[in-house]
Amino acid sequence: MTKKERFKKIFPILKEKFGEPKAALEFETPYQLMVAVILSAQCTDVRVNIVTKELFKVVKEPADIREMKQETLEKYIKSTGFYKNKAKNIKLNAEMMLDKYKDIIPKKLEELIELPGVGRKTANVVLGELWNIREGIVVDTHVKRLSNRIGFVKNDNPEIIERELMKFIPKKYWFIYSHYLILHGRNKCIARKPKCEICEIRNYCKYNEKI
DNA sequence: CTCCCGATAT
DNA sequence: ATATCAGGAG
Structure with missing residues (x-):
């Protein structure tokens, strides 16, 4: 499966799981x-x-x-x-x-x-x-970790990861997809001990194949 | 690359 | 005890 094909499998699963998450930070101005x-x-x-x-x-x-x-x-x-x-x-x-x-x-x-x-x-x-200006993909520690585990990139540099992801992810999904990876990274694909056995996207993840 | 730094999960 | 957390500046 190409990266684009795997993205098209993974995205709907995460969308089903997280929907349209609203901002977690509270503010007025x-x-x-x-x-x-x-x-x-x-x-x-x-x-x-x-x-x-x-x-x-x-x-x-x-x-x-x-x-x-x-x-x-x-x-x-x-x-x-x-x-x-x-x-x-x-x-x-x-x-x-x-x-x-x-x-x-x-x-x-x-x-x-x-x-x-x-x-x-x-x-x-x-x-x-x-x-609603979404010019780039937010690459934080979660997006970095998950992108490498899934097998979308093999790199540690956020800017390079961002460019690689942009190659096969349609622009309209950039912002929301990074948000999904962050949420998934927090509750399931956690840094120390990822819960691969109950992961919804395990079938499309290189990291899971190695376990 | 290193430092900043408290809170939290393991 | 220790790794890790929605990073940025020098």
Whole structure:
């Protein structure tokens, strides 16, 4: 079976399982979503939501972050991990948002990743979530792991993986498919001990063949 | 490539 | 105890 054929087998199974998943991150303003995604690095959405529930009571726009002391911000976000880096980046991010972008989050990937704390993964999520702009495939640790296990790629570099996946996955499925892989990676194809024996897509997975 | 770093599952 | 988690910056 070619990669494209296997994709066409796997996709409906995951679609049946996950449907149209809505955003797991909670927010009111677009700026809040960007902050939430920055906080979600190496951290679960559940944890981010616990933190932002309090933080977003006082932070709606970049100006609110400018007025907040960095130490105060650190206390709010401490439990998300990497809190000093994140706090510093969010402060710098707010300054650039105010000075350069006049509070308007840029809609171009190249501009978005210029903002402190915003890399390729974060930018893709923000664009997709806020404006349905799906220019790329979100390749995080889950998409990386599952793509290699399934046998879609043999590579560790997120940008190369993204390009390889783009070759055989129709563009309209890019965003939703990465979302499916992430969900499947969290509850079944977990990093340490994948549950191949109860996996719905095992018949189309190279990793399962080896076991 | 290394550092950042707390929470959670195993 | 330890691996791992919806990454990004230097």
